[in-house]
Amino acid sequence: AQSVTQPDIHITVSEGASxxxxxxxxxxxxxxxxxxxxxxxxxxxxxxxxxxGDTLVQGIKGFEAEFKRSQSSFNLRKPSVHxxxxxxxxxxxxxxxxSYIPTFGRGTSLIVHP
Amino acid sequence: xxxxxxxxxxxxxxxxxxxxxxxSPRSGDLSVYWYQQSLDQGLQFLIQYYNxxxxxxxxxxxxxxxxxxxxxxxxxxxxxxxxxxxALYFCASSVDSNTEAFFGQGTRLTVV
Numbered sequence: 001a002q003s004v005t006q007p008d009i010h011i012t013v014s015e016g017a018s019x020x021x022x023x024x025x026x027x028x029x030x031x032x033x034x035x036x037x038x039x040x041x042x043x044x045x046x047x048x049x050x051x052x053g054d055t056l057v058q059g060i061k062g063f064e065a066e067f068k069r070s071q072s073s074f075n076l077r078k079p080s081v082h083x084x085x086x087x088x089x090x091x092x093x094x095x096x097x098x099s100y101i102p103t104f105g106r107g108t109s110l111i112v113h114p
Numbered sequence: 115x116x117x118x119x120x121x122x123x124x125x126x127x128x129x130x131x132x133x134x135x136x137x138s139p140r141s142g143d144l145s146v147y148w149y150q151q152s153l154d155q156g157l158q159f160l161i162q163y164y165n166x167x168x169x170x171x172x173x174x175x176x177x178x179x180x181x182x183x184x185x186x187x188x189x190x191x192x193x194x195x196x197x198x199x200x201a202l203y204f205c206a207s208s209v210d211s212n213t214e215a216f217f218g219q220g221t222r223l224t225v226v
Contacts, residue, residue: 034214043116043204044217090157101170102147102206102215104157 002027004093006105013081014113021076021108023091032094033074034102035065039087047089050074061085086112117141118218120205126224132193135221139186139207145169146188147208147215148180152201163188164210195225 004025013019025031032051036044048059055067065076074091091105117140127133139146148160150173159172163182174180177195182188192199202222206215 036217043118043219044206045116046214046216049214100145100208101159101162101172103159104149106156 002095002103004091004103004105006089006091006108008108009106010109010111012111012113015083016080019076019078019081019085019110021089021091021110023074023076023105025072025074025091025093027072027093027095029096030067030069031096033065033067034092034094035059035063035074035076036090036092036104037061037087038090038107044090047076081110081112083112083114086110116216116218118143118205118207118216120203120218120221122221123219124222124224126226127195129195129197129225131195131225132191133195133223135190135192135203135205135223137188137190137205137207137218139188139205140216143207143209143216144186145208145210145215146182146186147206148174148188148190149204149206150201151204151220157204160190192223197225199223200225 034049035047038044047063050067088107090107092102119138121136144165146163150158160174161180162170166182177193180190202220204220206217208215
């Protein structure tokens, strides 16, 4: 079955430390891939997206993500986390072809310690 | 600001009632999506409209319905409300079926 998985429900890091949030997908063909961030009480904001081409994509707020076809992964990274990065992060996939319906992972809650 | 506007931001209503949530997509966006976000189910896709026509249906209950009007705004109607319908309801829009979706701030529905 098609699915997108974020294995970590919560991640805790210290401010200034590096961050990696994991996302794995299970689809027949490479889907379109997205990362969104949701701050408390807010909607979802698009951080970055991958459609094709360079497998390392840069996003807003200093985030980047790397698409690895062999691992069916699209992990989100940031070299140095700021306290304001504390939020819920969602990986989303859209199957290539067919209905364009973003399917979301369950999210990873990022906690940042001072 | 994503450009997607949802009203109201908060809604408290009693069981058995009916409510209407409204969404104005970004200027120029033809596609509108509705999602339900709850603690136990995460973000669940409900329904998609494209240029006034229903394009895809997800896990939408029969008590729920939606439509997209000629001016492209959309409404999600929830009827015979139950306690379990309490959730955050998001609207998102995109230009077409090949671009990213932009989300509104959501409507928090509380059924008491």
